[in-house]
Amino acid sequence: MALNKEEAVRVGAKNDGMEYMDLSSLEIPPEIFGLLPAKFACHYRALPLQIREGQFIVAISDPNNLPFIDSVRALLEKDVEFVCVDPEQLDKKLLQYYGNQRIPPPAQNQEIKKCASEEAKEEAPLVKILTGLLLEAYERRASDVHLEPMTDRFRVRFRIDGMLQEIRNLPSTLQTAVISRLKIMSGSMSITEKRLPQDGRIKFQVQNDGKSIDLRVSTIPTIHGESAVIRLLDKSSLALGLSELGFLSNDQAQFENLIHSPNGMILITGPTGSGKTTTLYACLNSINGPDRKLITVEDPIEYQIPGINQVQVNLEIGMTFPAALRSILRQAPNILMIGEIRDYETAHIAIHASLTGHLIFSTLHTNDATSAIARLMDIGIPPFLISASVKAVIAQRLIRRLCPDCKKPSKLSEYECRLLNIEPDPRAPLNQSMMAVGCNACHGKGYKGRMGIFEIFILNDEARHLINQSSSSFQLRLHARRLGMQVLAEDGVLKILAGLTTAQEVIATTMREN
Secondary structure, eight states: OOOOHHHHHHHHHHHTTOEEOOOTTOOOOHHHHTTSOHHHHHHHTOEEEEEETTEEEEEESOTTOOTTHHHHHHHHTSOEEEEEOOHHHHHHHHHHHHGGGOOOOGGGOHHHHHHHHHHHHHHHHHHHHHHHHHHHHHHTTEEEEEEEEOSSOEEEEEEETTEEEEEEEEOGGGHHHHHHHHHHHHSSSOTTOOSSOEEEEEEEEOTTTOOEEEEEEEEEEETTEEEEEEEEEOGGGGGOOTGGGTOOHHHHHHHHHHHTOSSEEEEEEOSTTSSHHHHHHHHHHHHOOTTSOEEEEESSOOSOOTTOEEEEOBGGGTBOHHHHHHHHGGGOOSEEEESOOOSHHHHHHHHHHHTTTOEEEEEEOOSSSTHHHHHHHHTTOOHHHHHHHEEEEEEEEEEEEEOTTTOEEOOOOHHHHHHTTOOOBTTBOOTTOEEOOOOTTTTTSSEEEEEEEEEEEEOOHHHHHHHHTTOOHHHHHHHHHHTTOOOHHHHHHHHHHTTSSOHHHHHHHHGGGO
C-alpha cells in the first residue's frame, strides 16, 4: 500500500534519526521565530519553533541537505535540535511569519543562486582539506586516519605500518565542519546527532591514478567534540600472494598443502590487528576457482571478492553467525570462511560442517597456536570433536618490513642475540642482518610495509591423542616443539638474518608473548 505524503515524511525522518513534527496547529511566539533573520530562514528553509529543555528546536523539510547546520548553530549561539516537517506546512509557516520577506525557491530567484554560489565557495576550502588528507593518507599507505579534537587543536594522525604518526594539527574551529562534511560524504550518517557513535562508508576516488578505495568511517563523542577514524580499505591488498604475506619457503609449502585440503578446519589466531583477515583473504584468493563454491560470513565485510558469495552479519535483524551458517550449509558450499568463532553455537556448526566434507577457515583470539585448542574447549566443544575436525592452527603477528631503498648492513648486539636466543657463529658473523636508516621513499622511518611472522601447529595422531586426553596447552606446545614447530620469535629471527626486518621489531612484537 502506497504511503501518503505525511507518512512518507515521517518514514524519511525516522530513517534519518530525526523527530517528525506537525506544524499545522503550532503557534510560534515572535521572540522565537525572530531569532533567525527572515532572509536566512527562508533561504535555508529553516524555522525556529520553540525552546525545549534548553535546546532550540528548528524545523527543516530536507534532512539530507544540511550543510547549513553549523551556520544555524553559530547564529543562534545555542544547542540546536532539528526536526523534520512537511515541506508544504513549512512553506505556509515561513510565509505566515516572514510575509513578504519570504524568498521563493532557488529556480525562481537569482539572489538565492548567488547565495548558493557564495556558500559553495565557503565550503570549497573544507572539501580541499579533507580530500588532501585522504589523498596523503593513501599515498603514504596509511591504514587509517584519526581525526581527534583536543583542548586547543584538532589533531590528525595516520596509522602507517601499524604505528600512529602525528601528521599535522588543524585549527580547533574546523573540527565541527570537518566531521560534518565527513558525515555528509558517507550519505548514511546524521550530522544532527553528535551524542551517539555512528558508522558509515564512503567510496573515494583517487584522482592521481583513477583508483577508487572504500573508506569505513566511525565517529564517537568525546569531551572536546566528536572524534573520527577513517579506515582505508585498498582492494589492491587482496591481490597478495602467500609469499607476500611473509611466509618463508618451507612454511609456505606447508601452508599451501593445508589450504588445498578437501575438508577440515584451519584456524588463524592472534590479537586484533595481527593480520588474520588479510591471511584469510589470501587463502581464499589462492583456492578460488570456477569449480568450487566459496561462501564467507563476515562482520563486517571489509573487501568484496569477485567470485565469492559474501554474507554480512546483521544482529539487528537476527542475522547472527550461527543463523547465517545454518542457512549457508543448505547452499552446498565447498569452502566456508567464518570471520571469527566467538561462541559455542558458531563453533559447533563450523566443526560439524568440517566433519561433513567442508573446508572451514576461521579465526580465534589466542596468543599462540596451541592455545586455540584450549579456547575451543573453554567455549564448550568436546575434545573428541576438536581432534577430529581441526587440521592446523596458524598463529601470527605483524612486523614492519625494512625499506629496501635505504636499509644497510648491521651486526646484532650481544643483548639482541641473548634475547632472541641466537648463538653468534664466528664463521658467519651475522652480516646479513640490516638496520633501518630512513629516506624519502619511507618518509624517514626506515620501514616500508609489513609482513607476518608465523607459527604453524599441524595436528598429527599424537596431538589428537593428547587433545582427546584433555591435555594442557603447555603439553601440546611441548609436543609441537618436539616435532619441530617454529615459534613466532624463531620465524622472526630467520627474517632478521634474511635482511627483511630488524631485531628491534621482532623483540618488540614477541617479548610480550613470553
